[in-house]
Amino acid sequence: MIEHYFSENPLSKREEVHFKTRLLGSVVEITSASSIFSLKEVDFGSRLLIEKAKIPENADLLDLGCGYGVVGIAVKKARPDAQVTMVDVNQRAVNLAVxxxxxxxxKASVFKSNKFSNENVKDKLFDCILTNPPFSAGKKLCIEFIEESFDHLKPGGTLQLVAPHNKGGGSLKKEMMRVFGNVEELVKKAGYRVYCSRKD
Ligand SMILES: C[S@@+](CC[C@H](N)C(=O)[O-])C[C@H]1O[C@@H](n2cnc3c(N)ncnc32)[C@H](O)[C@@H]1O
Incomplete structure (x- = not known):
């Protein structure tokens, strides 16, 4: 059976990988495991998102599709004023993020959640949602990430999404424009872009 990193309950033998990396000026220690996105090192796109995201003061921030938690953890280390919540559909990812x-x-709140289905996030509004969306799970799901993020942002809140522009990112940028009525590119690097839409 092919097992994807977005499986809800991965059955593959759990092989762990440990690594350290520097992000936003701090060393971040990661334990990763089989059936989790970007097993051996932080993904280039995730690193770009972490480095270029715009986080307002005292932000209520959601790391949507957190995997082993690197985005939320790196941001919280650099910005202890942020209240960080992380969600992922994959139970193994949630355990690793914790x-x-x-x-x-x-200190962060981590929940197993299919998008915003978990009780602790379904009625919550955020200032900022950061995501490296699960392209391999299909464009439809990535569009749902965008649409449901709009419903879970406070007025003035932003969705910041990283993607490879010519491999599907360009179409997600259009979807962000459709849903939010605005989209800007925070950075372009090595084919990746971080798109940002504001809920006006
Ligand atoms: C591209 S990975 C990014 C992981 C992590 N943020 C990182 O940067 O390493 C996308 C993540 O979205 C998660 N995911 C897929 N479908 C989801 C869903 N319906 N709800 C929440 N998370 C989901 C996957 O399990 C995966 O961890």
């Missing part, structure tokens, strides 16, 4: 928060002495 563990990685502890290893990095980061």
């Amino acid at each position: 563990r990685n928060c502890r290893a990095n002495s980061v």
Whole structure:
């Protein structure tokens, strides 16, 4: 059976990988495992998102599709004023994100959630939603990430999404424009772009 990183309950033998990396001026320690996105190192797009995201003061921030938690953890280390929530549909990813928060002495709320279905996030509004969306799970799901993010942002809140522009990112940029009525590019690097839409 082919098992994807977005499986809800991965059955593959759990092989762990440990690595450290520098992000936003801090060392972040990660434990990763099989059936989790970007097993051996932080994905280029995720790193770009972490480095270029615009986070307002005292932000209520959601790391949507958190994987092993690197986006939320790196941001919280650099910006302790942020209230960080992380969600992922993959139970193994959620377990790792909780563990990685502890290893990095980061306080964050981590929930298993199919998009915004979890009780703790379904009625919550955020200032900022950061995501490296699950392209391999299909464009339809990525569009749902955009549409449901709009419904979970406070007025003035932003969705910041990283994607490879010529491999599907361009079409997500159009979807962000359709849903929010605005979209800007925060950065372009090595084929990746970080798109940002504001809920006016
Ligand atoms: C491209 S990965 C990014 C992971 C992590 N943010 C990172 O940067 O390493 C996308 C993540 O979205 C998660 N995902 C897929 N479908 C989801 C859904 N319906 N709800 C929440 N998370 C989902 C996957 O399990 C995966 O961890």
